[in-house]
Every structure is written in C-alpha cells, then in structure tokens.
Amino acid sequence: MFPEYLSLMNPIASSMDRSQILQIVAEVRGLERQGVTICNLTIGDFAPAEFSIPEGFSEQVRRSYVRNETNYPPSSGVQELRESIARLYQRELHIDCDASWVCVASGARPPIYATWRMFVGHGEKSVSFLPAWNIGYYAHLNQSNHHFLSTTQESNFHPTVEQVQSILPETQLIILNTPLNPTGTMIAEDVLRGICEAIVEENKRRKTRPVMMMFDHVYWMLSHDSYKHAVPSVLVPEVAPFVIYIDALSKNFTGTGLRVGWSVLHPSIQPKMATYLAHMGAWASRPEQHATAWLLQEESRYLQYRIDLRRGVKERLDTLYNAISKMQKKGLPISAIPPQGAIYLSVRFDLIGKGFQSNEEIRIWILQKARVAIVPFQAFDMPEDSGWFRLSVGTSSVPELQAAMGRIEILLTKGE
Numbered sequence: 577m578f579p580e581y582l583s584l585m586n587p588i589a590s591s592m593d594r595s596q597i598l599q600i601v602a603e604v605r606g607l608e609r610q611g612v613t614i615c616n617l618t619i620g621d622f623a624p625a626e627f628s629i630p631e632g633f634s635e636q637v638r639r640s641y642v643r644n645e646t647n648y649p650p651s652s653g654v655q656e657l658r659e660s661i662a663r664l665y666q667r668e669l670h671i672d673c674d675a676s677w678v679c680v681a682s683g684a685r686p687p688i689y690a691t692w693r694m695f696v697g698h699g700e701k702s703v704s705f706l707p708a709w710n711i712g713y714y715a716h717l718n719q720s721n722h723h724f725l726s727t728t729q730e731s732n733f734h735p736t737v738e739q740v741q742s743i744l745p746e747t748q749l750i751i752l753n754t755p756l757n758p759t760g761t762m763i764a765e766d767v768l769r770g771i772c773e774a775i776v777e778e779n780k781r782r783k784t785r786p787v788m789m790m791f792d793h794v795y796w797m798l799s800h801d802s803y804k805h806a807v808p809s810v811l812v813p814e815v816a817p818f819v820i821y822i823d824a825l826s827k828n829f830t831g832t833g834l835r836v837g838w839s840v841l842h843p844s845i846q847p848k849m850a851t852y853l854a855h856m857g858a859w860a861s862r863p864e865q866h867a868t869a870w871l872l873q874e875e876s877r878y879l880q881y882r883i884d885l886r887r888g889v890k891e892r893l894d895t896l897y898n899a900i901s902k903m904q905k906k907g908l909p910i911s912a913i914p915p916q917g918a919i920y921l922s923v924r925f926d927l928i929g930k931g932f933q934s935n936e937e938i939r940i941w942i943l944q945k946a947r948v949a950i951v952p953f954q955a956f957d958m959p960e961d962s963g964w965f966r967l968s969v970g971t972s973s974v975p976e977l978q979a980a981m982g983r984i985e986i987l988l989t990k991g992e
C-alpha cells in the first residue's frame with residue numbers, strides 16, 4: 577500500500593499552507609466558468625490589457641536571443657544591469673552604493689527567501705507587522721520564532737517606533753514593507769528614522785550577531801505624488817550595513833511574469849546572497865536582464881512610463897475611493913483609507929455584529945450578491961474579524977470598477 581502522500585514529506589513542507597488569496601482566486605475562476613462575470617479585485621497583478629510593460633522591452637529581449645545570449649548569467653546578475661540598478665538607486669533614492677551592492681534574481685521572492693535563510697537560524701527570533709503579505713509562509717519555511725505585531729489604522733498600518741524598540745532584543749530579522757501590501761499605506765519618514773536609529777543603537781549594544789532589516793519596497797515607484805518614499809540608509813546612514821533592500825521589475829514596471837528582481841545589500845554580505853541564489857538556481861534569465869539594464873538606462877523613457885503608470889493606477893484607486901466616500905456620506909456602512917501607494921485600497925465594511933459575524937461571511941456576500949471579489953485582511957495574517965479588506969486595481973478598467981462600486985452600493989442600500 578502506498579503511504580498517504582503527506583506522510584512522505586518533510587513536515588515543514590507537508591504543513592505548508594497555500595496562499596489564501598489563491599484559494600479565493602480559484603473560487604472566482606470557478607464562478608467565471610459557470611458564466612458569472614466577476615469584478616476580480618483579489619490578485620496583486622496587472623492585466624496586460626490594462627497595463628503593459630514599457631515599450632521596447634520585448635524588442636530588447638528578442639535582440640538578446642538573436643545574439644545567442646542563452647547561457648548561464650553571472651550569479652550576481654549581469655554587470656551592466658547591476659551598474660544600472662546602482663545608478664538608479666543613487667540617482668533617485670540617493671542611496672550611496674555601487675554595483676558591488678547589487679544581486680539580481682528571478683523576482684523579489686528569491687532574495688526574500690534567501691534573506692531569511694542568511695540571517696535567521698532555526699528557532700531564532702524574527703519580527704514583522706500585521707497586516708502583511710506572505711511573511712507567515714517564509715517564517716514557517718524558515719522555522720523561525722516569528723513574532724507578528726499588529727498595527728492599527730491610527731499608525732497607518734505601519735509599526736510605531738515604540739513597538740519596534742520593545743521587540744528588538746534578541747531579534748535577528750525585522751521586516752518592513754512600504755508602500756504596504758495589503759493596505760496601500762506608506763510609512764512616515766519620522767517613524768522610519770526612529771526605527772533605523774533604534775536598530776543602530778541595538779547593534780551598538782550587541783556582542784552577538786546584529787539585527788538586520790529587510791526593507792521590501794517593491795512598490796516604491798508607485799507612491800502617489802503627495803507621499804514621499806523614504807529609505808533607511810538615507811535617513812540614518814549608519815543603518816546601511818544592516819539593511820537588505822528588496823526590489824523588482826514586477827510591480828514598478830508591471831512585469832510580474834518577467835521575473836527580474838534584485839536585492840541591494842552591503843558588499844560584505846552581497847557575495848553570500850549571490851551564492852545562496854546560485855544554489856537555488858534563482859537567476860533571472862539573461863535576455864530579461866539585458867533588457868532591464870537597457871530600460872534603466874533609458875531614463876526619459878522610463879520616467880514617462882512611470883508618470884503614465886501612476887496616473888492609471890491612481891485613476892482606478894480614486895474611482896474606488898471616491899465611490900466609497902460617497903456611500904459613506906450617504907450613511908452606508910463602508911469607508912476607505914485615501915490611496916497613498918501601490919495598487920491597493922484598504923476598505924472597511926462596518927458590518928461585523930450587524931448581521932455578519934466574520935470577514936469571510938462579508939466576502940462571500942459581496943462576491944455572490946455584488947459579483948465583486950475582495951480579500952479579507954485575514955489573508956495577510958491579521959486574525960481579527962475587523963471588516964477590513966484589500967481591493968487590488970491592477971486587473972480592472974475604470975468602467976469595470978465604477979460598475980462594481982454601483983453594485984456594492986445597491987447591495988449595501990437594500991441590505992440583501
């Protein structure tokens with residue numbers, strides 16, 4: 577008799593959970609197969625029909641193939657790309673770095689995974705803040721002693737300096753993400769400065785390994801005009817050796833399927849990141865690396881692209897936000913946080929204890945009656961049934977969003 581398949585595996589793998597967002601997406605696809613049209617605001621992706629990658633990129637990929645650039649790339653990434661990324665960081669973020677800081681990979685996820693493996697041993701303490709994207713899965717895979725600290729709307733869903741100070745002793749890795757997936761909110765500059773100062777102080781005191789900070793800013797080009805994206809090593813230069821920046825083409829250039837990402841980290845630790853990624857075989861393909869280098873050198877092209885992308889994203893987020901604000905003014909039980917960055921809007925349905933016991937009940941109600949698919953904050957490890965949801969706009973047109981909001985308004989007005 578063949579053993580039950582889960583018992584064949586390492587328990588870390590057999591107890592690994594599937595992303596809750598993907599479960600909801602599977603449910604949506606099932607309804608769509610039955611002929612139901614759904615406005616799908618679940619997935620953190622871009623529909624190429626709504627948002628295309630920069631013009632000229634695919635031609636550059638093609639030229640690389642014609643030049644037969646099909647062998648292994650260097651494990652840190654092709655030199656031209658590493659130099660382009662370093663120049664981008666110097667020019668736009670004012671980070672003092674060069675190519676020796678850069679390590680290219682197939683998207684943001686491989687350096688995220690490698691950062692966990694490099695800095696947190698089995699059972700060692702790691703810290704992140706809720707709500708947050710996917711951290712729970714990495715903590716599980718790494719078997720760390722992970723501490724989730726909840727944030728609130730009052731702190732814009734980012735940690736406070738006091739929260740970080742209280743948790744720093746014995747912590748090996750602290751994770752920040754701004755603009756934040758799922759809330760679309762940005763950390764305030766003075767808060768980030770305070771957190772960086774606390775890390776520097778903690779590391780001065782330590783006799784053991786320092787605490788490191790993973791700073792995931794994969795949406796940094798998508799911050800809206802009135803919100804400035806601040807970075808640790810500029811606010812507090814002494815923190816630079818302890819920061820691992822995580823970045824990618826995925827969101828900033830809507831190329832989620834292209835699989836080009838990178839980490840920027842101190843040259844004393846960069847070679848180990850390259851070695852880790854090489855053992856995983858997590859290189860980005862060579863033609864995509866060349867095309868990315870070309871793109872980052874084409875400054876006026878990508879700056880114009882960014883203006884257009886931000887406009888398209890902002891228009892969609894504003895469509896949702898304005899419709900929700902109008903509903904709120906009419907006394908309907910819904911509110912939202914004004915858009916700040918990324919492709920997400922945080923929306924609260926004030927229905928818990930008012931006919932609904934859980935976010936899940938609200939989600940199913942909105943899906944079945946208004947045909948709008950949304951993701952509860954539980955999918956981002958926030959356990960409370962708070963009525964908060966993430967709405968993602970990268971795959972929908974403005975008219976689709978307007979129609980979806982119209983259906984939600986009717987549903988909230990009639991109550992059934």
Ligand SMILES: Cc1ncc(COP(=O)(O)O)c(C=O)c1O
Pocket residue numbers: 620682683684685686709753757792794824825826827832836837
């Ligand atoms: C905050 C954050 N970091 C990293 C990633 C992963 O990016 P990639 O697709 O480049 O691996 C995502 C994807 O949704 C994200 O939201």
